[in-house]
Amino acid sequence: MELLELLASCIEQGRTAIAPTLVGPLERERLDRLQRLGAMTFMPAQVIFCPHCEIRTVRVIAVGSGFCIDCGLVNLTTKDTQRLAPDGDWLRRRMAQALDLVGEPAWTLIPDRVWRLGDLGRADRRHRVLFGQRLADIMVLRALLSAWPSYVGEIPTILVTTTQPERVFLPGVQVRSVPLAAAFRVRGDGLVADEAVWTGVRAAQTALPVQARVGPFTQDFRAIFLPGETAPVALTPTQSALLRVLWELSGERIERQALLRRARVDLDKPIVAFPQSKYPQAHRVYRAVVRSNQQGQYWWAHEALGVAPGAAD
Numbered sequence: 001m002e003l004l005e006l007l008a009s010c011i012e013q014g015r016t017a018i019a020p021t022l023v024g025p026l027e028r029e030r031l032d033r034l035q036r037l038g039a040m041t042f043m044p045a046q047v048i049f050c051p052h053c054e055i056r057t058v059r060v061i062a063v064g065s066g067f068c069i070d071c072g073l074v075n076l077t078t079k080d081t082q083r084l085a086p087d088g089d090w091l092r093r094r095m096a097q098a099l100d101l102v103g104e105p106a107w108t109l110i111p112d113r114v115w116r117l118g119d120l121g122r123a124d125r126r127h128r129v130l131f132g133q134r135l136a137d138i139m140v141l142r143a144l145l146s147a148w149p150s151y152v153g154e155i156p157t158i159l160v161t162t163t164q165p166e167r168v169f170l171p172g173v174q175v176r177s178v179p180l181a182a183a184f185r186v187r188g189d190g191l192v193a194d195e196a197v198w199t200g201v202r203a204a205q206t207a208l209p210v211q212a213r214v215g216p217f218t219q220d221f222r223a224i225f226l227p228g229e230t231a232p233v234a235l236t237p238t239q240s241a242l243l244r245v246l247w248e249l250s251g252e253r254i255e256r257q258a259l260l261r262r263a264r265v266d267l268d269k270p271i272v273a274f275p276q277s278k279y280p281q282a283h284r285v286y287r288a289v290v291r292s293n294q295q296g297q298y299w300w301a302h303e304a305l306g307v308a309p310g311a312a313d
């Protein structure tokens with residue numbers, strides 16, 4: 001199971017958090033990874049399986065003790081009562097970052113179920129982005145539909161959800177449900193937006209006139225202009241981070257590992273972030289501005305751009 005699918009299934013399980021001792025090694029490894037990312041955190045559990053009989057459930061009545069119908073009072077270690085649980089704030093923050101919605105705090109539409117992450121695009125091309133969890137509940141869907149006219153209205157909406165989309169029945173409103181694992185992928189210590197899902201939605205943003213530039217980049221480093229071209233090429237956060245490090249080195253060479261470390265990306269090689277099939281435009285940028293040699297050194301090909309390296313304007 002992919003990391004975000006696992007996270008989604010943990011969220012869908014609701015109150016049932018995961019005891020690290022109860023999962024297999026492969027799942028354990030993925031949970032560890034989610035925990036290192038910050039997507040899952042350890043929390044004290046209220047109810048656990050009895051560590052003695054392993055059949056009954058035990059309510060934790062105080063730190064270090066619980067009561068089992070068969071075994072009576074049982075002593076519980078911290079390890080017995082620790083559960084990994086998804087951190088919803090982390091997820092909503094990272095989704096907003098991946099979509100460049102960081103200026104707009106997510107706000108709640110339906111408590112603990114549906115949030116508005118923000119709007120993408122502008123004017124008539126605008127899309128509203130919602131996140132919903134545990135939606136396979138008719139009462140929740142009804143509440144969402146009744147809140148829709150006031151909080152969403154006629155704006156086309158993308159609902160990123162951890163619930164299986166076929167179970168999210170929202171008749172009469174303009175909404176596309178996208179599973180979490182299809183909308184985003186884990187990259188480095190955050191998420192990136194999946195181009196296939198978001199490109200059309202974000203197109204209106206990329207086409208905005210760009211006022212401020214830093215060298216060949218837009219001010220936020222999320223798009224780059226190649227010489228003689230008027231339309232910028234959009235970059236994912238990972239692509240942007242890699243190119244920015246090289247550009248700021250003004251053509252000085254850097255070892256592969258040092259480059260990946262400074263860009264804070266979790267990849268084997270920089271080129272992996274620029275697959276031709278998926279990001280043909282960004283791949284073209286990579287070929288135009290990045291140079292490397294057999295020794296694993298990388299540098300900015302400043303001769304490829306009409307802009308002096310390191311010069312901010």
Ligand SMILES: [Zn+2]
Nearest residue numbers: 050053068071
């Ligand atoms: Zn027991």
